[in-house]
Amino acid sequence: MLVKSVLQTMYIKSCDNSERSIIARIIISLLLINVAVVTSENVYNSTHGNGIPLKKWNREKNRARNIEFTHTTSNEEVTHENVPKPNRSHNSDGNVLDVIIIGAGWAGIAAAVSLESQGYNCKVLEARDRIGGRSRTVTQWWEGSNIPMDLGSNWVHSPTGNPIFDLVQQNNIPHSTAEENQKLYQANNNGAFDDNYISSKWEQLYDEGFYPYQEKQQENTDEDISLRDAVNGYDTQSNLDAFDESALEMILRTSAEMEYAASVENLSLWWWNTYGWDYGGDDAFLYQGYTALFEAHAAPVQSKIETQAVVSKINYKKGKKVKVTYVNADGAKQIIRAKKVLVTVPLGVLKAKSIKFRPNLPKKHRNAIRQIGMGTLNKIYMIWKKTDVFWPYNTQWFSELPKRESNFEFYNPISFNGGLPFIVGFVAGDEAVYLEEQFGDNQNEYESQMQQRAMLTLRNMYGNNIPNPEKIMVTKWATDTFSRGSYSYNKVGMNKNARNRLKTPVKSRIYLAGEATSAYYGTTHGAYLSGKEAANKIMS
Numbered sequence: 215m216l217v218k219s220v221l222q223t224m225y226i227k228s229c230d231n232s233e234r235s236i237i238a239r240i241i242i243s244l245l246l247i248n249v250a251v252v253t254s255e256n257v258y259n260s261t262h263g264n265g266i267p268l269k270k271w272n273r274e275k276n277r278a279r280n281i282e283f284t285h286t287t288s289n290e291e292v293t294h295e296n297v298p299k300p301n302r303s304h305n306s307d308g309n310v311l312d313v314i315i316i317g318a319g320w321a322g323i324a325a326a327v328s329l330e331s332q333g334y335n336c337k338v339l340e341a342r343d344r345i346g347g348r349s350r351t352v353t354q355w356w357e358g359s360n361i362p363m364d365l366g367s368n369w370v371h372s373p374t375g376n377p378i379f380d381l382v383q384q385n386n387i388p389h390s391t392a393e394e395n396q397k398l399y400q401a402n403n404n405g406a407f408d409d410n411y412i413s414s415k416w417e418q419l420y421d422e423g424f425y426p427y428q429e430k431q432q433e434n435t436d437e438d439i440s441l442r443d444a445v446n447g448y449d450t451q452s453n454l455d456a457f458d459e460s461a462l463e464m465i466l467r468t469s470a471e472m473e474y475a476a477s478v479e480n481l482s483l484w485w486w487n488t489y490g491w492d493y494g495g496d497d498a499f500l501y502q503g504y505t506a507l508f509e510a511h512a513a514p515v516q517s518k519i520e521t522q523a524v525v526s527k528i529n530y531k532k533g534k535k536v537k538v539t540y541v542n543a544d545g546a547k548q549i550i551r552a553k554k555v556l557v558t559v560p561l562g563v564l565k566a567k568s569i570k571f572r573p574n575l576p577k578k579h580r581n582a583i584r585q586i587g588m589g590t591l592n593k594i595y596m597i598w599k600k601t602d603v604f605w606p607y608n609t610q611w612f613s614e615l616p617k618r619e620s621n622f623e624f625y626n627p628i629s630f631n632g633g634l635p636f637i638v639g640f641v642a643g644d645e646a647v648y649l650e651e652q653f654g655d656n657q658n659e660y661e662s663q664m665q666q667r668a669m670l671t672l673r674n675m676y677g678n679n680i681p682n683p684e685k686i687m688v689t690k691w692a693t694d695t696f697s698r699g700s701y702s703y704n705k706v707g708m709n710k711n712a713r714n715r716l717k718t719p720v721k722s723r724i725y726l727a728g729e730a731t732s733a734y735y736g737t738t739h740g741a742y743l744s745g746k747e748a749a750n751k752i753m754s
C-alpha cells in the first residue's frame with residue numbers, strides 16, 4: 215500500500231532526469247521492500263487459491279503507473295451533490311439549445327442526465343438506430359432460452375466504488391462477481407498445464423523476468439520504443455529457449471494485447487500500462503448483457519435523444535452560436551444551434567475526420583487524436599447444443615500456452631448463466647484488424663475465417679472430435695463506421711498528456727468526452743466519468 219500512495223503523488227516521466235533518477239531509486243527501494251505485496255496485488259488475484267492471474271479487464275494488474283488525471287469520484291457523481299447550480303435562465307432563445315451532445319453512449323448519456331437534471335435544455339444526436347454505443351446486447355433464441363451476446367462491454371471492472379456498479383445495484387441488474395479462473399492448455403490435445411506449473415512459469419517469465427526488465431527500460435530510454443522492441447531485448451538478454459519464448463508471447467497476449475486491444479508492436483513501452491487508480495473488487499460480469507443497464511440509465515433523457523442522426527459538421531465560428539449539421543432518419547439535412555456542443559464520438563471517428571470542425575480543432579487536440587491509438591478487440595460467440603458441451607464447466611478462461619499464428623482466447627460463463635451452452639472467443643490487435651480488413655467485406659467469409667481460427671485453437675486444446683458450433687455471431691469493430699475500433703490504447707510515441715489535451719474545452723464552446731479522454735480509457739466507467747466531468751465544466 216505504501217508503494218501505491220507514494221506513486222500516486224509521483225510520476226516519473228513528468229520529471230527531469232535528475233529528479234527521475236532520485237525518484238526511481240526511492241521507488242525501486244520501496245518496490246524491493248514491497249515486492250511481494252505488489253506482485254500479489256497487481257498480477258494475481260490475491261484471494262485466488264491457485265495463483266492463476268485474474269483474467270483480463272482487471273485493471274489492478276496495472277502496477278505503479280498512474281497518470282495525473284482529475285476525475286470526480288463516483289459518489290459525487292451519483293448524488294449530484296457537486297454539480298454546480300445554474301445561475302441563469304436557460305433557453306432564452308427558443309431556437310437555440312443550451313447543449314447539443316453528439317453520441318448516445320455512456321459519456322453522452324451521463325452528461326445529458328446531469329445537464330437535464332440541472333435544467334439545461336439538451337439534445338442528443340446519435341448516428342445509430344439505437345443508443346448504447348459500444349455497450350450493446352443482442353440475443354439469439356436457442357434451445358428454449360435467449361442467449362445474450364454483448365457486442366462490446368461485458369464486465370464492470372473493479373466494481374467497489376465504481377459508478378457503473380452503483381447503477382447495476384440501483385437497477386437490480388443480474389451479475390456475477392464470482393472469481394474467474396483460467397487454464398492454459400498444452401498443444402495437441404495434451405490437456406491443461408498444472409496450475410502450479412503455470413504459476414511458476416508466469417513468475418519466472420513475467421513477474422521476475424520481463425516485467426522488471428521493461429520497467430528498467432522505461433527509465434533508461436530517452437525515446438519511447440514499442441513494447442515489442444522491449445520484448446526482443448529481453449529475449450536476447452535472457453537467452454530463452456523456444457518454449458519459454460513462445461510462452462512469454464502468450465502471457466503478453468493474454469495480459470497486455472487482449473487487455474489493451476493492441477499488439478505489442480504498437481503499445482508504448484513508456485505508457486502501455488499507465489492507468490487511473492482503480493476501484494477494487496472482483497469484476498462483475500453482467501451475464502444477461504449490458505443493454506438493460508444502459509437503458510435504465512438513459513431513461514430520464516430518452517425523449518431528448520434523436521437516433522439515426524449522423525453529424526457531419528460542427529461550426530463554432532467566433533461570436534455565433536455553435537451550428538451542428540446532421541442528416542436525419544429521413545435522409546434530410548438538418549442544422550441546429552446551441553450555446554455549447556459536447557462531442558463524445560469514439561476516437562476512431564475523430565481520427566477518420568467523419569465530422570468536420572469549422573474552424574479546425576486546435577493543434578493540441580489534433581495531435582492528441584493522432585497520438586492516442588485506437589485498438590481492436592473482436593469476439594466470436596459460438597453456440598452448441600447442450601449435449602455437445604465439451605469444455606470444463608467451472609473454468610471461465612482458457613487458451614493455449616504456446617503462441618501460434620492465430621490465437622483466440624475463450625470465455626465460458628456457463629457456470630453462472632444457468633447452463634447456456636456457449637463460449638466467447640476473443641481476438642485482439644493486428645490479427646483482429648487483419649481479419650476485418652481482409653475478409654470483412656464478405657460477411658460469410660469473415661464468419662468462416664473467425665470460426666476456422668477459433669476452432670483451430672479449440673481443437674488443439676480439446677481434440678479433433680469436437681463439433682463445429684451450431685450458431686455463431688461475430689463482431690467487426692475496426693470497420694464499424696461509428697466506432698472505427700474497439701477502444702483506445704497508449705500508442706508508441708504518444709505524449710503522456712494526450713488524453714488530458716483531448717478533453718480541454720475549446721473556446722468554452724466545444725467540449726470533448728468519451729473513453730479516450732479518460733484515465734480509465736477502454737471502460738464504461740471511464741466513459742461515464744468523462745461525460746460527468748464535461749457536464750460539470752459546461753455548467754461551471
Ligand SMILES: Cc1cc2nc3c(=O)[nH]c(=O)nc-3n(C[C@H](O)[C@H](O)[C@H](O)COP(=O)(O)OP(=O)(O)OC[C@H]3O[C@@H](n4cnc5c(N)ncnc54)[C@H](O)[C@@H]3O)c2cc1C
Nearest residue numbers: 317319320321341347348367368369525728729737738741
Ligand atoms: C469488444 C469490446 C469489449 C469491451 N469490454 C468492456 C468491458 O468488459 N468492460 C468495460 O468497462 N468496457 C469495455 N469496453 C469498452 C466500453 O464499451 C467503452 O469504453 C464505452 O462503451 C465507450 O463509451 P463512449 O460513450 O465513450 O463511446 P460510445 O459508446 O462509442 O458512444 C459514442 C456514440 O457516438 C456515436 N457516433 C459516432 N459517430 C457519430 C456521428 N457522426 N454522429 C452522431 N453520433 C455518432 C456512436 O454511434 C456511439 O453511439 C469494451 C469495448 C469493446 C468494443
